[in-house]
Amino acid sequence: xxxxxxxxxxxxxxxxxxxxxxxxxxxxxxxxxxxxxxxxxxxxxxxxxxxxxxxxxxxxxxxxxxxxxxxxxxxxxxxxxxxxxxxxxxxxxxxxxxxxxxxxxxxxxxxxxxxxxxxxxxxxxxxxxxxxxxxxxxxxxxxxxxxxxxxxxxxxxxxxxxxxxxxxxxxxxxxxxxxxxxxxxxxxxx
Numbered sequence: 001x002x003x004x005x006x007x008x009x010x011x012x013x014x015x016x017x018x019x020x021x022x023x024x025x026x027x028x029x030x031x032x033x034x035x036x037x038x039x040x041x042x043x044x045x046x047x048x049x050x051x052x053x054x055x056x057x058x059x060x061x062x063x064x065x066x067x068x069x070x071x072x073x074x075x076x077x078x079x080x081x082x083x084x085x086x087x088x089x090x091x092x093x094x095x096x097x098x099x100x101x102x103x104x105x106x107x108x109x110x111x112x113x114x115x116x117x118x119x120x121x122x123x124x125x126x127x128x129x130x131x132x133x134x135x136x137x138x139x140x141x142x143x144x145x146x147x148x149x150x151x152x153x154x155x156x157x158x159x160x161x162x163x164x165x166x167x168x169x170x171x172x173x174x175x176x177x178x179x180x181x182x183x184x185x186x187x188x189x190x
Contacts, residue, residue, distance in 0.1 A: 002066035003031045004095075004170075005059050007082065007105070008052060012073040014044040016099045016156055020069065020163035028172040030066065035059045037079055045073065056081045065094055066170065072100020072156050075121065075129055078108045086111060093150050097166050100156030107134035115148040116141050120156040 004024050006017065024030050036042060036052030043049050056079070059065070068089055086109040089096060098106050100120040106112050113136050126133045144158035145165050152169060154162035167173055 002064050003033050003062060004067050004069060005033045005035050005054075005062070005065055006069045006071070007056070008034050008036050008042055008044075008050050008071070009073055009076070010042045011045050012042065012071045013100055013156060014046050014048060014050070014071065016102075016159040016162070017069055017071045019160060020097075020166050023163065023167060023172060024170065028167075028170055030170070033059070033062075037081070056085055060085055060088065065089065067095025067097060067150075067166075069166070070096075070098040070102035070105055072102045072120065075101055075104055075126070075131055075134070078105055083109045090151075095150050095152065095166070095169055097152040097162070097169075099154045099159060099162050103153045104134040106151065106153070107136065111151060112136050112139055112153075115139060115151050116146050117148065117151065117153040118143050118146045118155055119153060 006021065021032050025032050033053045034050060035054050035056050038055055039052055041049045041051040068086070082105060086096065086105060090111050096106060096111060103112065103117055103119040104121065116139050118141050119135060123133065123137060145152065145154040145161045147165055152162065152165050
């Protein structure tokens, strides 16, 4: 059973990843491991508290990682160990999936310099924050979800589409097209 690691940090947007993680665990039968810079609990955007299972450094030692999911959250500085993990996973062609402002970490790591991507973070927002733009804007696509090889990015409002792109990439519903269609119908009927 492969592992999907999920980077969590203060004020991350947990709602953007819950559908994906739920189905990856329960349908895909993969282990979900949360990682953080340390073991300190973080409070998400919704107010729930989460405690990382491992540090980013410890995640570097895992051998059966199938992918990394990065939820949205504030634009912030990035530590060296997260950059190293992202580069390592990219070189191994593991899934790198980031939503909303989450692609900032892929941008800082240089992963988006050679890939098409999307994000909720506009250049206007970056200018308003007065921070360096982590995104190579020449590769930006104004789409809900963009998949370029093993890299999946999405706007925050497209969290359902993002989840399904991850399911497709990981082949979660292989041979279960009817269940996948029913899940999509159930979500759309709500």
